[in-house]
Amino acid sequence: MYQPYLSLEAELHDAFWEAEDDGSEVALMAAFLKSHPGPALEIGSGSGRLMFPLVQMGLDVEGLELSRDMLELGNVRARDLGIQPVVHEGDMAVWDDGRKFSALLAPAFTLQLASDPEATLRHWHALLESHGGLYLTVFMPYAELLGDLPENKWYEDHRVTLPDGREGLLETRHQLDRRRQLVEREHRYSLTGNPPQNYHSRQTIRWIEHPELLSLLADCGFRVDRFFVDFDPDRVVADPEVIDFDGILTYHATRLAAKV
Numbered sequence: 001m002y003q004p005y006l007s008l009e010a011e012l013h014d015a016f017w018e019a020e021d022d023g024s025e026v027a028l029m030a031a032f033l034k035s036h037p038g039p040a041l042e043i044g045s046g047s048g049r050l051m052f053p054l055v056q057m058g059l060d061v062e063g064l065e066l067s068r069d070m071l072e073l074g075n076v077r078a079r080d081l082g083i084q085p086v087v088h089e090g091d092m093a094v095w096d097d098g099r100k101f102s103a104l105l106a107p108a109f110t111l112q113l114a115s116d117p118e119a120t121l122r123h124w125h126a127l128l129e130s131h132g133g134l135y136l137t138v139f140m141p142y143a144e145l146l147g148d149l150p151e152n153k154w155y156e157d158h159r160v161t162l163p164d165g166r167e168g169l170l171e172t173r174h175q176l177d178r179r180r181q182l183v184e185r186e187h188r189y190s191l192t193g194n195p196p197q198n199y200h201s202r203q204t205i206r207w208i209e210h211p212e213l214l215s216l217l218a219d220c221g222f223r224v225d226r227f228f229v230d231f232d233p234d235r236v237v238a239d240p241e242v243i244d245f246d247g248i249l250t251y252h253a254t255r256l257a258a259k260v
Contacts, residue, residue: 004066004067004068004069004070005046005067005069005070006067006069006199006201007069007189007199007201008168008189008190008191008197008198008199009187009189009199009201010046010047010067010069010070010073011069011073011191012158012160012168012170012189012191013046013047013049013070014046014047014049014073015160015162015168016158016160016168016170017049017108018049019158019160020158024231025050025107025108025137025231026050026053026054028135028231028233028250029042029050029054029105029107029135030053030054030057030059032103032105032133032135032252033054033059033060033061033103033105034059035133036102036103036132036133037102038060038101038102038103038129039060039061039062039099039101039102040059040060040061040062040101040102040103040104040105041061041062041063041064041101041103041104041105041127042054042061042062042063042064042104042105042106042107043064043092043104043105043106043110043124044064044065044066044092044106044107044108044110044113045063045064045065045074045087046065046067046070046073046074046108047070047071047073047074047077048063048074048077048078048085048087050105050107050108051063051085051087051105052074052077052078052081052083052085055083055085056081056083061105062085062086062087062088063085063086063087063088064087064088064090064092064095065087065088065089065090066089066090066091066092068089071087071089074087092110092114092120092123092124093114093115093116093119093120093123094123096123096126096127100127100128100129100132101127101128101129101132102128102129102132102133103128103132103133103134103135104124104127104128104132104133104134104135105135106124106134106135106136106137107135107137108137109137109138109139109205111136111138111208112138112139112205112206112207112208113203113204113205113206114206117206117208117216118216118219118220121216121217121220121222122220122221124220125220125221125222125255125258128255129255130255130257131254131255131256132254132255133252133253133254133255134217134222134251134252134253134254134255135250135251135252136250136251136253137248137249137250137251138207138208138213138248138249138251139207139246139247139248139249140207140209140247140249141183141205141207141247142246142247144174144176144183145176145207149174151173151174151175151176152173152174152175153173154171154172154173154188155171155172155173156169156170156171157170157171157172157187158170166191166192166193167191167192168189168190168191168192169189169190169191170187170188170189171187171188171190172185172186172187172188173185173186174186180206181206181207181208181209182204182205182206182207183204183205183206183207184202184203184204185202185203185204185205186200186201186202187200187201187202187203188200189201209241210227210239210240210241210249213249213251217251217253221255221256221257221258222253222254222255222256223253223254223256224251224252224253225252225253225254226251226252227240227249227250227251227252228249228250229243229245229246229248229249229250230245230246230248231248231250
């Protein structure tokens with residue numbers, strides 16, 4: 001089971017993302033779905049931040065989310081938007097309702113929350129139709145790995161002012177497990193108001209080096225068709241390790257027939 005966003009962590013999640021994200025991943029996902037027509041599933045759809053705009057475009061995409069709190073926030077968002085999206089509650093490593101999808105979307109680094117990425121990718125392979133498409137975004141935590149963010153020290157991660165004037169704050173500290181390629185994060189969330197709210201959580205992020213991920217996808221029955229960096233489809237490079245970029249990699253892969 002991967003790690004759900006709960007309580008204040010869920011409530012502030014989208015506000016923090018939207019303060020920094022220009023919506024570029026929505027456009028990338030929409031283009032990918034148009035090249036893989038048919039029913040699609042966004043894995044880790046949260047409260048619909050990325051999925052609901054796709055639904056509003058008329059694309060045939062459903063969601064899968066583990067966190068009950070995120071699902072409830074999504075229900076409110078959907079009502080406000082006047083849409084009726086289909087979102088399933090379940091764990092991305094095991095959920096299966098017996099259907100096959102033309103495409104799976106795993107944006108926003110969702111795979112890196114999986115306790116067993118290989119088993120999770122093999123399960124996703126089973127959810128796809130033959131030659132179905134996988135859209136996958138991962139990131140390398142270079143700020144932590146290079147020491148720009150020192151270990152075991154609290155720092156301000158995100159700050160946002162909500163439409164009602166309340167201020168949300170996320171403080172983070174981390175430890176690295178370089179042998180297992182894990183970033184263990186501790187989060188302190190706070191929200192002003194009457195009364196003010198606070199929430200503490202822990203999260204484990206796994207980083208996967210580019211060559212390792214290429215090998216993992218191949219071992220799990222996928223062919224990588226292309227990849228690019230920093231949400232820019234024009235930034236296609238042979239080796240991302242030799243360029244200066246923000247650490248974000250997006251992969252387009254195709255499901256191959258299962259090996260007998």
